[in-house]
Amino acid sequence: MSMKDSKTTGGNGQSVRLPRKRFYRARAHSNPLSDSHFPIPISPSDIDYSPHYPRFFDSKHDEHDKETLMIGMELRDKVTEYVKERILALRASNPGQYDNISVVRTKSMKYLPNYFCKGQLSKMFFLFPHPHFKEKNHRRRVCLCPGSWRPYLYNNTDVEELGDWIKSCMESHPLFIAVSDEELEADPVVPLLSCATEDGQKVARNGGRTFRAVYRRISSGD
Incomplete structure (x- = not known):
């Protein structure tokens, strides 16, 4: 699907509007050495991934039937918000798809060991x-x-x-x-x-x- 699409049709035939990037204007880059304000886990064991992948952490879901989970890490808040809203819209319009992807706002070059x-x-x-x-x-x-x-x-x-x-x-x-x-x-x-x-x-x-x-x-x- 093109990043320019503004809406898509869901499995129930209803139209689901995708977020428009022009409403999420952000700087091209951020300084990774500057201090930013966002939650930072102390260690990987402190992370709750159920909000990121709710279908895979449902008690009714087969624990051995998990797909490869993917997560994007982005420092800019507007970009993170845009990607998050787009994932939610794609999930709503394509039931059973896009459930294994998510995004989090963080500084990967500094906090990667805090996540994995x-x-x-x-x-x-x-x-x-x-x-x-x-x-x-x-x-x-x-x-x-x-x-x-x-x-x-x-x-x-x-x-x-x-x-x-x-x-x-x-x-x-x-x-x-x-x-x-x-x-x-x-x-x-x-x-x-x-x-x-x-x-x-x-x-x-x-x-x-x-x-x-x-x-x-x-x-x-x-």
């Missing part, structure tokens, strides 16, 4: 992050927290210098190796990195290029 235990994540995506061009601001670029996930890390940007910087960081990290071309071709997620986000669609419309970097965390068997 070691080895809890199977994949992480950093798509079109702020490039922070000045060298003195490179510390604002997204920092890694290797213990939180296993085994795949996906990066994509339309800034070549940032793409090279990400690759250099990953290549020099002892816990990661680049995913082979054969694996990338077989991965159904890879084609979506450049076209499934609003930023990616904007780059495509403008005829721009994207610079992908996909790495796998080294296991004890490697």
Whole structure:
């Protein structure tokens, strides 16, 4: 569904209006080093995910019948609000779908360990992050927290210098190796990195290029 759609038809034939992004104006980026006001869990055990995925935490739902759960992390409050309202509208218009996705306002480069235990994540995506061009601001670029996930890390940007910087960081990290071309071709997620986000669609419309970097965390068997 296009991000430009304003309404969709639900399973009961009724029209459900989707939020319009123009009413959620926000700055292009926020300073990740500044203090923001939002709830911060002390540890992953303190998080109640039932409001995010109510269908999967229903007592009547089969505990072993869970899909892969996904959550987006965003620092800007207006963007978080827009995504949250859009998810709720899509759930209402498509019963049984979009129940495994959610969003939370937080500072991922600082509070990621507060949300996830070691080895809890199977994949992480950093798509079109702020490039922070000045060298003195490179510390604002997204920092890694290797213990939180296993085994795949996906990066994509339309800034070549940032793409090279990400690759250099990953290549020099002892816990990661680049995913082979054969694996990338077989991965159904890879084609979506450049076209499934609003930023990616904007780059495509403008005829721009994207610079992908996909790495796998080294296991004890490697």
